[in-house]
Amino acid sequence: SQTIHQWPATLVQPVGSPLSLECTVEGTSNPNLYWYRQAAGRGLQLLFYSVGIGQISSEVPQNLSASRPQDRQFILSSKKLLLSDSGFYLCAWTSLINTGELFFGEGSRLTVL
Amino acid sequence: RKEVEQDPGPFNVPEGATVAFNCTYSNSASQSFFWYRQDCRKEPKLLMSVYSSGNEDGRFTAQLNRASQYISLLIRDSKLSDSATYLCVVNMSPTNFGNEKLTFGTGTRLTIIP
Numbered sequence: 001s002q003t004i005h006q007w008p009a010t011l012v013q014p015v016g017s018p019l020s021l022e023c024t025v026e027g028t029s030n031p032n033l034y035w036y037r038q039a040a041g042r043g044l045q046l047l048f049y050s051v052g053i054g055q056i057s058s059e060v061p062q063n064l065s066a067s068r069p070q071d072r073q074f075i076l077s078s079k080k081l082l083l084s085d086s087g088f089y090l091c092a093w094t095s096l097i098n099t100g101e102l103f104f105g106e107g108s109r110l111t112v113l
Numbered sequence: 114r115k116e117v118e119q120d121p122g123p124f125n126v127p128e129g130a131t132v133a134f135n136c137t138y139s140n141s142a143s144q145s146f147f148w149y150r151q152d153c154r155k156e157p158k159l160l161m162s163v164y165s166s167g168n169e170d171g172r173f174t175a176q177l178n179r180a181s182q183y184i185s186l187l188i189r190d191s192k193l194s195d196s197a198t199y200l201c202v203v204n205m206s207p208t209n210f211g212n213e214k215l216t217f218g219t220g221t222r223l224t225i226i227p
Contacts (some may be wrong), residue, residue: 036217043117044157044202045215090156101147102215105157 002027006091006105013112019064019078021108023091026072031093033074034102035066038088050074086112114139117203119218127226130191134221135182136201145185146177149200151220157200160186191225198222 006023013019025031035047046059048066056066063082067075074091091105119136126132138146146163161168163175163184173186184203188195198220206214 041121041219043219046215088154101159101162102157105159107154107156109154 002093002103004093004103004105006089006108008051008108009106010027010109011111013081013110015083015112016080019076019081019085019110021076021089021091021110023074023076024072024094024107025074027105028093028095030071031095033068034092034094035074035076035094036104038090039086044090048076081110081112083112084109115218116140116205116216117199117201117218118135119221121219122222124221124223125226126191126223128191128193131187131189132191132223133185133187134199134201134223135183135185136218137181138201138203138216140203140205141179141182142171143203143205145204146175146203147202147215148173148175148186149217151198151200157217160172160199168197187222193225193227196223198224 003026031078033050037047038044039061047064048056048058050056050068053068053071054059064076064078089108089110092102117138124132148160149157150160151157161170161173161175161176165177167176172189176185200219200220203215203216205216
């Protein structure tokens with residue numbers, strides 16, 4: 001069966017520090033991968049999606065970046081965090097055979113101070 | 114107008130009651146629709162897809178009204194375990210081929226009271 005993991009689960013970072021969140025999927029190949037952010041009182045916002053290794057599409061301008069160095073690995077990064085980067089970050093995957101279902105990781109809760 | 118709009122609630126409903134949520138969407142070309150459930154501080158999980166003819170899964174019924182551009186979720190005989198936030202999700206991808214245009218509502222918070 002397929003599983004998705006992301007880490008770390010919780011982190012507190014000072015403004016201006018770097019960020020790296022990692023997500024891996026097991027049990028499937030060539031998944032579509034996504035990074036979402038959920039801020040307090042707001043809906044899930046799509047940040048990046050990837051349909052293959054090295055292929056990244058960005059939905060919104062921001063100081064975050066994403067990379068997909070391997071088929072089942074998706075990384076979210078920042079060189080310098082802002083206060084507004086605080087939120088609940090969710091990695092998700094799906095495949096073309098799905099009927100629109102996104103499978104989410106457990107989430108990473110980021111607080112920028 | 115928001116792309117996907119939901120009443121944020123909270124809805125506080127006694128156990129055993131019936132509760133209904135509506136969700137409106139702005140893009141008339143939207144292809145597919147879903148309800149997700151999100152427990153507090155957890156990741157969202159698919160509750161059910163919404164089909165044009167309406168569909169039912171146990172105590173849950175989902176309906177789509179394309180003319181008025183809204184979807185609904187009805188929960189009958191509500192249980193304490195139904196307490197969660199319910200997210201309306203609309204796929205605005207024109208081809209319905211990928212999921213990159215899944216747009217989430219902000220969610221409706223439901224609390225079932227014993």
